[in-house]
Amino acid sequence: MSLNSSQVKKVMLEIGETVEKNKEFLTELDLAIGDADHGINLTKGFRAVATKLSATETDDIGEIFTLVGMTLVGNVGGASGPLYGTAFMRAGSYAAGKTSLIADDFVGILEAAIGGIKMRGKAEAGDKTMLDALIPALNAFQEALKQGITVHGALTKAVEAALAGVNYTKEIQARKGRASYLGARSIGHQDPGATSTYLMLRTISKAVQTQGQPEK
């Protein structure tokens, strides 16, 4: 696998489309255990991202991620704005100066994103947050690479693990974010943030698989 900067930009736009398509769904999930705005907030953020990306010429993937992160921070608000924003900004630091990404970079990016979210949100695995999709995805991806599975195969494993993580959030009680006010009543509902994380990973995986090799 290798993605160049224009492919990275394209994936970012596709993530926005996915979020927008799932706006109602994510908001409904947030209605059950939060304040019914997760889909609305993210859609607003990724629309702004699309505008910003269309105005930038940079080839530096680090700069692209940083721009995405800052735009999310500046337009989403609530909890997911700073969290996804920090995640992308950390990914930007990781990818600084790069003009293409390989499989190992995917590990580095996910590690950076997880680190950012943990720092900002002070959450751990099992708190019923986006981390419960992201951490299993990273682990599965690394495991698959170790087992010599292809990058495409590893991405598929990562997405499967993220979905399993989303399902796991149904079984656990929230210990962070708005859902934690519900106490035991949060059990039985899947976490909106974990769900949006899964949707983003799925979009990335699909994009890589269908784009195949970079155009140039």
Add this chain to the structure above:
Amino acid sequence: MSLNSSQVKKVMLEIGETVEKNKEFLTELDLAIGDADHGINLTKGFRAVATKLSATETDDIGEIFTLVGMTLVGNVGGASGPLYGTAFMRAGSYAAGKTSLIADDFVGILEAAIGGIKMRGKAEAGDKTMLDALIPALNAFQEALKQGITVHGALTKAVEAALAGVNYTKEIQARKGRASYLGARSIGHQDPGATSTYLMLRTISKAVQTQGQPEK
């Protein structure tokens, strides 16, 4: 006809009972074109009247009416408190010093009451108020006496005329009181105050007819 003071007291209490029995009815009428409190207000007032009357020894019918009037003024509030209060207080002035009432006194009392209501409320016949029951009742009573009809018969005519007056209020537009805000939309509804006046007159008539001659 002749009523002594204890009979007058008794009639006052009976008026209170009638009002209380028709509390919901009067309030419903007031709901349609007013503020849904006419039955509640009058009931509160006549309960206070009952308490006051039970505590007075006077034989002076003027004093009895004045006490009723002042108690209504002090306990009813809204429009009907001052109006019925003034009516009874004026009747009290008329009857000052009397210990029994004859047919002609009924004329004097109604005239005094009408005068008081007109003074206080600045209303005329046809404004869709209690006057539209009271004035026809007085006219019918006087006419009947002139025609030589018995007092009982004349009272019956008066009550019939009051009822006709109540029905007439359905056809006209209110020009006084809360119902006047409705403009033409007040047409079709009978006036609560005219209705309570009719009920009071009917109670008086019934009392006179069944009590027959004074006890002592």
Add this chain to the structure above:
Amino acid sequence: MKKLINNPELVVEEMLEGILEAHPNHLRKLSAGNILVRKDAPVNGKVALISGGGSGHEPAHGGFVGRGMLDAAVAGAVFTSPTPDQIYEAIKGVVSEAGVLLVIKNYTGDVMNFEMAAEMAQADGIKVESVIVNDDVAVENSTWTTGRRGIAGTIFVHKIAGAKAEAGDSLGEVKAVAEKVIANTRSMGMALTPCILPAARKPNFALADNEMEIGIGIHGEPGTHREELKSADEITLHLVNKILEDMHLTVGDEVAVMINGLGATPLMELYIVNRKVKQILTEQGIKVGKTFVGEFMTSLEMAGCSVSLLKLDSELKELLEAPADTLALKVL
């Protein structure tokens, strides 16, 4: 009906207790009845201002008792005028040698009960005058009817006549300025939802999910008409136009504005209405002076608002800006 109450028959008494517990340095209650007076009443040599009416319009009128506004507020039962004896006690409780001005809203019940109280006080030799506020343009003002109702514009009277009285002016002067305010104030309201009397089991009118009542009274009395819900801007334009039709303002005139919430309307929405009021007036060349946005004269938990305009001159402007220290309106 969902209310935070105990006994519907005791709401007024319990409310007054709660007010007194909260504001012991501002207010006291006359033992003679449901009458709130300013702590330092009677104020020597000052014309005393008294208002009142049915309860359920809080903060009116107890919330406007204090330095620079009312001396006493008489609280009737919910939506029912207080009785003359209560008003008479209020007069006796706050009167000084300078006399008393009664500020009455134009409802048959209020007018008659206050008038009777005035007669009782006059019989005692007390100097009593009264003014009748009738700012609601939703109701046609014809000599054949009871005339326009008194609604939120009443607060302008309390404020300005209160400032005049606080300045030590005579009963005649205070009454004259109150009448000037009345002559120059017009209001109109609308409702999105009805209100429910504590003693009743049902709302006093019904509105469909997409309906509003235009020209509503503060007791839920019907207005000019009912129609489909419109945007805040359209509604505001309608209310302001009705007011202006009756006000004859000319370019360069200055008005004070009051956007009054009827009980359940968020402050956010009242400010959205105010934005449009200002736009409309500016377009017509009318200057906007002091603006009040909030709940001043409510109708229990009714959702909706009223707009009031007061045409200012230099005297009214100055009095409107004069200090006031009441629970619901403070001017520093």
Add this chain to the structure above:
Amino acid sequence: MKKLINNPELVVEEMLEGILEAHPNHLRKLSAGNILVRKDAPVNGKVALISGGGSGHEPAHGGFVGRGMLDAAVAGAVFTSPTPDQIYEAIKGVVSEAGVLLVIKNYTGDVMNFEMAAEMAQADGIKVESVIVNDDVAVENSTWTTGRRGIAGTIFVHKIAGAKAEAGDSLGEVKAVAEKVIANTRSMGMALTPCILPAARKPNFALADNEMEIGIGIHGEPGTHREELKSADEITLHLVNKILEDMHLTVGDEVAVMINGLGATPLMELYIVNRKVKQILTEQGIKVGKTFVGEFMTSLEMAGCSVSLLKLDSELKELLEAPADTLALKVL
């Protein structure tokens, strides 16, 4: 959904316009965003107080901007924390050499957005401190959770830290007194009806005709439980008991009281609640100091209320009584 609005996406902007039109002498807006600041900001040598959060809680927080309270309020979208860049602009707009204190309500979103803004300002060399208000005893405070929410008790922080800052005290001192207020404030709320977000078509929760939600949050977040509607006295007793369980007051202690309406509850009912609060506290030998009754931190058009208690000492008492001149809270 019945609202007096135009476009759900513009409610915050249109509200701010309406506020500015109404109070041009008190407030101005920073061109950089939805930020209201006191007219005379930045005030030289004074610690600047900044608060904010999602909109829909009016008068919080713009209504508390002014002398003796906040220097700036940052308004997010309805029920959504403002973004760090907006908060950063507010900091830059009101900061003096004395530094800035951020008053944050304890919601994950608010905390993170304000923290990021603080980091941005600190990177510029600006002195920024922050405090996190967590007065809501309905939510269990455990190290394993996000902790208690911040609700109406926040206004006590604005008032007292605001007075301290106005007195010219240092950032450390202002922060210390804010933390003292937080440590001594507890609140709990309940709702009779839900609220509806302007952009949503339906209420964010549903209550049956005879039900109430105890321990509700100011965004309609669920509380401790749902039960059949009770009398005002019973409800008040429950709220106060939950607060006292967490407060450890002893006979002779003095508290300030805030009875806060959530949007649609008539003032009459809030005073009925206050009456009972006073009774309960008096029975327990606790003195009641300054009492606030009204709407301070609402949830759009939710019906219900919250009760807040602040344990006073002589310093807090004095600062609570200090002058303040804001739209929603004036102390003369």
